[in-house]
Amino acid sequence: MATAAAARPDPRGEDLDELDLYTIPIHSSWFSWDDIHDTERDALREFFDGSSISRTPKIYKDYRDFIINRYREDSSRRLAFTEVRKALVGDVSLLRKVFLFLEKWGLINFAAPPSGGAGGDGEGDGDGGAARRSRVVVEDGAPVGVRVVAVPNSGRPVILPAPAVGKYDGRKGSSAGQFRLPSLASYSDVFAGLMKQKGLVCGSCGGTCESGCYEYTKGEFNICVNCYNNGSCGENKSLGDFEFREGKGSSANHAAIWTEAETQLLLESISKHGNDWDLVAQNVKTKTKLDCILKLIELPFGEFMLGYSNGNGRDRNVDGNANNTSQVQSATSELPDETKTEKQSNVQTEEMEQNQIRDVLDEGPPLKKARVASLSDGGSSLMKQVSLMSALFGPNIASAAAESAVSAICNETFCPREIFYGSKGHISNGSSVPTTNHLGRDVENGDAEMKDEVPPADAQGPLPTKSHMPLQVRAATATALGVAAARAKSLADQEDREIEHKVASIIETQMKKVHDKIKYFEHLEHMMEKEYAEMDDLKGLVVSERINILQKALSAGITRWRDQSSLKPQAGS
Amino acid sequence: MPMKPLPASSSRVPVKFRIPTADNLVPIRLDIEIDGQRYRDAFTWNPSDPDSEVVVFAKRTVKDLKLPPAFVTQIAQSIQSQLADFRSYEGQDMFAGEKIVPIKLDMRVNQTLVRDQFLWDLNNFESDPEEFARTFCRDMDIQDPEVGPAIAFAIREQLYEIAIHNVTSARESRVSKKGRRGFEYVPASKAGGISLDLVKYFGHKTSVVRKRKDWDAFEPIVDILSSEEVDALEAREGKTTR
Numbered sequence: 001m002a003t004a005a006a007a008r009p010d011p012r013g014e015d016l017d018e019l020d021l022y023t024i025p026i027h028s029s030w031f032s033w034d035d036i037h038d039t040e041r042d043a044l045r046e047f048f049d050g051s052s053i054s055r056t057p058k059i060y061k062d063y064r065d066f067i068i069n070r071y072r073e074d075s076s077r078r079l080a081f082t083e084v085r086k087a088l089v090g091d092v093s094l095l096r097k098v099f100l101f102l103e104k105w106g107l108i109n110f111a112a113p114p115s116g117g118a119g120g121d122g123e124g125d126g127d128g129g130a131a132r133r134s135r136v137v138v139e140d141g142a143p144v145g146v147r148v149v150a151v152p153n154s155g156r157p158v159i160l161p162a163p164a165v166g167k168y169d170g171r172k173g174s175s176a177g178q179f180r181l182p183s184l185a186s187y188s189d190v191f192a193g194l195m196k197q198k199g200l201v202c203g204s205c206g207g208t209c210e211s212g213c214y215e216y217t218k219g220e221f222n223i224c225v226n227c228y229n230n231g232s233c234g235e236n237k238s239l240g241d242f243e244f245r246e247g248k249g250s251s252a253n254h255a256a257i258w259t260e261a262e263t264q265l266l267l268e269s270i271s272k273h274g275n276d277w278d279l280v281a282q283n284v285k286t287k288t289k290l291d292c293i294l295k296l297i298e299l300p301f302g303e304f305m306l307g308y309s310n311g312n313g314r315d316r317n318v319d320g321n322a323n324n325t326s327q328v329q330s331a332t333s334e335l336p337d338e339t340k341t342e343k344q345s346n347v348q349t350e351e352m353e354q355n356q357i358r359d360v361l362d363e364g365p366p367l368k369k370a371r372v373a374s375l376s377d378g379g380s381s382l383m384k385q386v387s388l389m390s391a392l393f394g395p396n397i398a399s400a401a402a403e404s405a406v407s408a409i410c411n412e413t414f415c416p417r418e419i420f421y422g423s424k425g426h427i428s429n430g431s432s433v434p435t436t437n438h439l440g441r442d443v444e445n446g447d448a449e450m451k452d453e454v455p456p457a458d459a460q461g462p463l464p465t466k467s468h469m470p471l472q473v474r475a476a477t478a479t480a481l482g483v484a485a486a487r488a489k490s491l492a493d494q495e496d497r498e499i500e501h502k503v504a505s506i507i508e509t510q511m512k513k514v515h516d517k518i519k520y521f522e523h524l525e526h527m528m529e530k531e532y533a534e535m536d537d538l539k540g541l542v543v544s545e546r547i548n549i550l551q552k553a554l555s556a557g558i559t560r561w562r563d564q565s566s567l568k569p570q571a572g573s
Numbered sequence: 574m575p576m577k578p579l580p581a582s583s584s585r586v587p588v589k590f591r592i593p594t595a596d597n598l599v600p601i602r603l604d605i606e607i608d609g610q611r612y613r614d615a616f617t618w619n620p621s622d623p624d625s626e627v628v629v630f631a632k633r634t635v636k637d638l639k640l641p642p643a644f645v646t647q648i649a650q651s652i653q654s655q656l657a658d659f660r661s662y663e664g665q666d667m668f669a670g671e672k673i674v675p676i677k678l679d680m681r682v683n684q685t686l687v688r689d690q691f692l693w694d695l696n697n698f699e700s701d702p703e704e705f706a707r708t709f710c711r712d713m714d715i716q717d718p719e720v721g722p723a724i725a726f727a728i729r730e731q732l733y734e735i736a737i738h739n740v741t742s743a744r745e746s747r748v749s750k751k752g753r754r755g756f757e758y759v760p761a762s763k764a765g766g767i768s769l770d771l772v773k774y775f776g777h778k779t780s781v782v783r784k785r786k787d788w789d790a791f792e793p794i795v796d797i798l799s800s801e802e803v804d805a806l807e808a809r810e811g812k813t814t815r
Contacts, residue, residue: 052671052696054775062781082712086791089774089781091673091694092705 022072025106036061043101046094054090063088063098064107071108078112258287258295266292267299590662590740593695593732594702597621599659600729605647612644615726618652620659627652659733667739672696673774676731678793682723684803685715686796693732695739702728713795 030037036057041048047060066088071079081099085092102108258266262284269283281289591597598617605612614634618627631648634640672695679688689709693700706724715721775781783791798806 046697052694054671054673054694056775059775059781066782080712081708082793085691086788086793087783089783090692091697091700092676092691093697093700094694096705096708097699 022075023111025110028105028107031105031107033065039105040064040101044098055094059090060098063090063095064102067099067102068107071112075111076113078109262286263295263299266295270296588667588696590665590667590736592729593667593693593698593736594700594729595698596701598729599656600726600733601652601655602730603648603651605644605651607641607643607647610641610644612638612640612648615723617726617729618656620656620663624653624656627656662737662740665740666743667695667736672739674735676728678724678727680723680727681798681803681806682720683717684798684800685717685720686798687720687724687793688795689793690791693728695732695735702726702732709793713793715795 024031030039036048040060044060046052047055047057050056067079067084070084070087081096084099085095088095099108265284266280266287269280273279273283277289277293281287281292284292287295592599596617597620599620601616601618603612603614628645628649631645631652634648635642635644673692674695675690676693677690681687702725703722705728706721709715709724710721
């Protein structure tokens with residue numbers, strides 16, 4: 001015997017496979033709702049020889065479908081022929097033949113208990129039988145008793161009031177009129193509502209959407225992130241119609257996908273609230289603070305964001321003495337004095353920059369601590385945050401950010417591009433951190449050339465420098481990012497070493513502990529052995545003493561019964 | 574006649590008279606009263622059995638039931654005459670074409686009351702009233718062993734009646750429609766008012782699944798009477814028959 005899924009094809013074209021599982025014997029696997037098999041043709045020839053208007057293949061199919069559906073309304077009960085025939089128009093003998101045929105092949109009454117003495121619990125008591133009958137959904141037309149309600153989360157089954165109870169409500173005849181359970185309703189249909197409460201279920205793969213899901217905007221249908229990414233969203237639906245819905249665990253999911261609208265919202269709230277990430281996150285709503293920060297780093301720095309960092313970041317940099325941004329900033333602002341005196345400004349300033357970076361790198365650990373502390377504040381400058389991020393999330397992100405910063409500046413105006421890339425030629429100074437070095441070099445070159453053309457603002461007063469000031473700041477920003485990246489790398493290494501060291505020391509301590517324990521146990525064993533020996537001695541002593549006493553008693557001629565009574569307390573002591 | 578031409582088939586050829594079931598068994602009903610002793614029975618007889626069997630059967634019955642010997646001839650005669658009745662129709666054309674008739678049961682066997690209605694195809698010579706009755710009793714959980722045979726007999730009796738009726742009506746229609754060729758669909762009303770309008774029930778537009786409101790009419794009803802009720806019923810029946 002085998003289990004075969006025999007789901008009735010739905011007239012509305014919905015895919016009902018796997019909704020209902022009925023067990024039929026394997027030798028009946030030829031059975032199909034849509035077709036009439038040769039087995040049927042052979043066994044019930046009269047339907048297929050065209051001998052009568054009352055015996056046509058269509059009528060046979062109607063009979064067959066009705067009987068099977070009728071049985072499957074409750075497959076645990078034995079379907080009786082007498083119950084079937086009253087609902088079917090036709091020669092009872094012929095109906096009986098069809099019925100017996102279906103029964104013989106196990107298409108009906110297969111899972112039902114064998115007909116015994118009390119055959120047909122439904123027919124014996126006329127009341128119960130009648131009530132069960134009234135439950136069946138049969139109207140005009142073909143056996144439309146089949147009304148399986150589609151996809152689990154189509155929402156319709158939820159309307160059913162207490163479906164589990166309803167199934168047996170049919171016994172009370174009258175209620176059957178209003179409430180009819182679809183004759184082939186499956187567990188998932190009936191309990192879809194309950195299942196839904198447990199968690200969103202992916203409509204495509206069936207898994208639960210823990211980290212979030214995509215909601216179908218044209219109906220109740222969800223698919224999980226995986227299915228969305230794979231593009232499997234079910235037929236007749238396009239990926240464009242899905243909208244991301246955050247799940248419970250999405251705060252931990254760094255790879256959360258940002259929609260256009262969310263990004264827009266993020267940028268807007270950043271411009272409004274500045275560095276207050278709590279407020280920003282509140283504004284974005286669907287994303288956490290961390291997500292927002294990450295997203296901002298990933299974003300190519302557009303004109304908009306740069307305008308923000310110019311206006312806001314700069315004045316904060318002045319007092320933020322612990323962060324590298326201000327250091328670099330101050331370094332660049334110091335430069336003019338030196339460039340004035342030195343003709344070979346390019347080389348000179350570059351060395352300066354390198355020193356600066358090295359300085360910063362040297363004081364890695366303490367700086368890192370300061371930053372970790374500032375994470376909770378959330379109120380420090382953007383640059384601070386960026387460098388913080390670089391410390392937290394590794395050099396890759398930071399360097400990418402720096403690169404995009406530079407390219408954004410380049411895109412903004414034509415002039416800086418010339419500045420950045422115009423004088424690239426004369427530098428060939430290698431460094432431990434190539435990416436950052438390259439960036440720093442670019443920026444620094446830009447600074448140097450700028451100084452050549454125009455005297456700095458603080459030295460010469462407010463002349464045409466104004467147009468170049470933002471550029472300077474931007475360059476500084478980019479440099480800061482580069483430095484941050486370098487620091488991130490070093491910090492990561494440092495962290496690694498620290499962790500290694502700690503782990504080693506932990507293991508060492510554990511080992512020591514174990515050793516101590518072993519020692520202790522050895523000592524204990526020794527003590528035990530000693531005690532054992534003592535006990536042995538004592539035992540021997542007691543035995544010899546006892547023998548002694550016995551001998552004395554015997555020699556003294558004490559009678560046996562007295563002997564026993566007198567000896568007992570002695571032995572006991 | 575508004576009827577789609579049916580494919581050529583055996584059903585066009587008029588069937589010779591017989592009981593339209595698998596076994597051509599004649600229902601025999603006996604009700605004999607001699608000297609205040611009444612013998613009632615119902616059974617089927619195979620008309621192809623030699624008639625000498627009738628007397629043997631009668632003797633045997635009388636012996637088994639310890640009836641007075643006078644019953645033997647009465648029984649034998651009754652059976653013989655009923656068989657002769659049956660044979661008088663044999664060889665005649667019964668009917669042509671489709672014929673599905675409703676069979677109604679409304680009977681009492683001892684304490685069991687049975688009421689039922691279903692359709693019977695007169696062209697189905699595989700039908701088996703005895704098997705049908707057995708299934709009926711099993712499905713309805715009827716314990717009384719006499720009910721099954723009684724149901725089968727009732728079906729046979731009705732089929733017999735219909736067959737006789739058809740023979741006569743076929744004869745009439747043959748007379749009235751002499752010369753008309755091919756299959757003629759005889760509407761239910763003309764064919765004696767019992768057979769069904771097949772197009773109405775089996776046409777393409779309708780479903781063979783009955784409408785819900787008809788279910789009750791075709792639903793078998795079985796009642797078990799108390800012995801008092803049986804007594805009362807028998808008393809009333811006795812009155813009406815006398």
